Amino acid sequence: MRRTSFLRLHPLAIVAATAMAAAGSANAAxxxxxxxxxxxxxxxxxxxxxxxxxxxxxxxxxxxxxxxxxxxxxxxxxxxxxxxxxxxxxxxxxxxxxxxxxxxxxxxxxxxxxxxxxxxxxxxxxxxxxxxxxxxxxxxxxxxxxxxxxxxxxxxxxxxxxxxxxxxxxxxxGAIALPRHEGLNFPNLTTAQVCQIFSARITNWSSIPGSGSSAPIHVVYRSDTSGTSFAFTSYLASACNGNFGIPPGYFTPNQSFAAGVPAAGSAAPLYAASTAASGNPNVVTGAISTANAIGYADYPEVDAQGAEFPTVNGSSPAALxxxxxxxxxxxxxxxxxxxxxxxxxxxxxxxxxxxxxxxxxxxxxxxxxxxxxxxxxxxxxxxxxxxxxxxxxxxxxxxxxxxxxxxxxxxxxxxxxxxxxxxxxxxxxxxxxx
Missing domain, CATH: 3.40.190.10 (Periplasmic binding protein-like II)
Incomplete structure (x- = not known):
């Protein structure tokens, strides 16, 4: 899916009890x-x-x-x-x-x-x-x-x-989107496919119908300790462990993607190709500039860089x-x-x-x-x-x-x-x- 750029109007009128000081206060912090x-x-x-x-x-x-x-x-x-x-x-x-x-x-x-x-x-x-x-x-x-x-x-x-x-x-x-290289054509991934890609049960795009590629899957992930990695590994642990041919306890929630995902570390099976990048902006840049690559990042960063991304189970990260x-x-x-x-x-x-x-x-x-x-x-x-x-x-x-x-x-x-x-x-x- 190509990025979308839309905002919905807030339906509620919430007024916080915190007083907002006037601009230009002499006691500005x-x-x-x-x-x-x-x-x-x-x-x-x-x-x-x-x-x-x-x-x-x-x-x-x-x-x-x-x-x-x-x-x-x-x-x-x-x-x-x-x-x-x-x-x-x-x-x-x-x-x-x-x-x-x-x-x-x-x-x-x-x-x-x-x-x-x-x-x-x-x-x-x-x-x-x-x-x-x-x-x-x-x-x-x-x-x-x-x-x-x-x-x-x-x-x-x-x-x-x-x-x-x-x-x-x-x-x-916030929604975590899955930015991918524009040469890949699939519009949607299922939960099973997300789990199998990031656990390295699938290592070639030929296993994803409609991908338009028969090349090895290149995974781009965070090198630094990251809450985005913590949230994504938490999702993988909840959705994938014990399902889709993935052993119980395979993924563990962790700020370090390499520590939480054996395929990025020392345990087989390993990714066919991978790149570690510092910060969400660099993960998105790496995914869109590397042939056959996919990564994970906050949707607004994916949107800001104009990256392609799939829906997951037919739902878009833009639709919160x-x-x-x-x-x-x-x-x-x-x-x-x-x-x-x-x-x-x-x-x-x-x-x-x-x-x-x-x-x-x-x-x-x-x-x-x-x-x-x-x-x-x-x-x-x-x-x-x-x-x-x-x-x-x-x-x-x-x-x-x-x-x-x-x-x-x-x-x-x-x-x-x-x-x-x-x-x-x-x-x-x-x-x-x-």
Whole structure:
């Protein structure tokens, strides 16, 4: 299927309790964050600073660490730009992937200092991000599609920022599309075919009716730890394990695609051909520029690059409504190794962690490969940034006239179609950011 570009009008009028400060406030904050690449089309789009879309760093802050040139801000219809325009605050976002986003938040791992260089998307051997190009070691917030788990909590409570506590709030649902090279002709894949391709039970396109190719299948996947990979491997584990000739327990939910998918690692059968790429933009670029290739990425990135993609079971990733109804998020729970919610242990004020059960299927949604994405940060010590952080999260609930939240890109949906969800999240915003 060729990409589509359409947006549906939101049918609800949701007014968040969070007050939106007037633009140009004398007490404007500078917020520095980064992490997940999956939601960036909704958060900042391609042109938050009118720079090349391959830039990892989107910002209207002034920061000497970053090398990307500052340009005049012309806010597009993205949540962060609406927040900046509506409150007078400034904000930046560095696309590191969810895994690095969480290590910077927790202060534990390979990258822990937000002051490191964000770096840029560029051909190898370009350096990967060393931080968020922030002004302090601790970020103001992070984005992640792989929610905080018990191991993350254990590292955090034994780390340098334990006294600050944590909050986590879901923001959006998004569709993961399967970009492919334009030389392949199939319009649709079934669940069985998706499972067999990514488990390497099928390694040649001749096994896919209508593909127009008899060449080996080339799989493009994420090299960095990624919430997109976590969501996709979670789908593969749920839909494929024990079905279609795939052994039980074959796929495991993991931020690392190679760790969660044996065909990408050391266990046979292996992919006939594969490429690992950093960031969703590079996965899409790799899929559309490599003959006989297929990959996975957020639908808006697939759409932005004009990539071909199949429907799955006849449903398109572009067809999500702009708001969906799900239950109120779970309180004080994390996912265990089986992707099942369990109570978190050892974290004070655990009620500030809010979690969507990944098995949640929103009413009226037929496309099967979905991800839920989150913003997270510190419960305590936010000081002058407290109001700005609350306002930022409030933009995901507010459908007041512009500069309220924009209609999301096709393939994304706000989660607040029910009063129970809105009330729960607003109460968390008010009580968990101090």
């Amino acid at each position: 500078d917020l520095y964050g980064g992490g997940a690449t999956f939601p960036v089309q909704s958060y900042v789009g391609d042109d938050f600073l009118l720079t090349n879309p391959r830039a990892r760093l989107s910002r209207n802050t002034v920061n000497p660490v970053a090398t990307t040139p500052i340009a005049g801000l012309t806010p597009p219809n993205t949540v962060f730009a609406r927040f900046a325009a509506g409150t007078g605050n400034r904000i930046s976002y560095c696309q590191t992937g969810s895994g690095t986003g969480k290590t910077v938040l927790l202060g534990v791992g390979s990258v822990t200092d937000a002051r490191g260089e964000c770096n840029n998307y560029a051909p190898p051997p370009a350096p990967t991000p060393a931080g968020f190009s922030g002004t302090t070691a601790a970020p103001n917030y992070i984005g992640t599609d792989s929610p905080i788990n018990q191991g993350d909590v254990n590292g955090f409570t034994g780390g340098p920022r334990a006294a600050r506590g944590l909050w986590q709030i879901p923001t959006l649902a 409504p702009t708001s969906i109804s799900i239950p109120a998020p779970l309180t004080g729970q994390v996912l265990n190794a089986s992707n099942t919610p369990v109570p978190v242990t050892g974290l004070p004020n655990a009620n500030c962690l809010r979690l969507v059960n990944p098995s949640t299927i929103p009413a009226g949604v037929t496309y099967p490969i979905l991800a839920y994405t989150y913003l997270a940060g510190y419960r305590n010590g936010n000081g002058a940034n407290t109001t700005a952080l609350r306002n930022l999260l409030g933009y995901f609930l507010s459908t007041a006239p512009a500069p309220g939240r924009p209609v999301p890109p096709a393939g994304f949906a706000y989660l607040d179609g029910s009063a129970a969800y809105r009330t729960s999240v607003q109460n968390t915003i008010n009580s968990c950011i101090l």
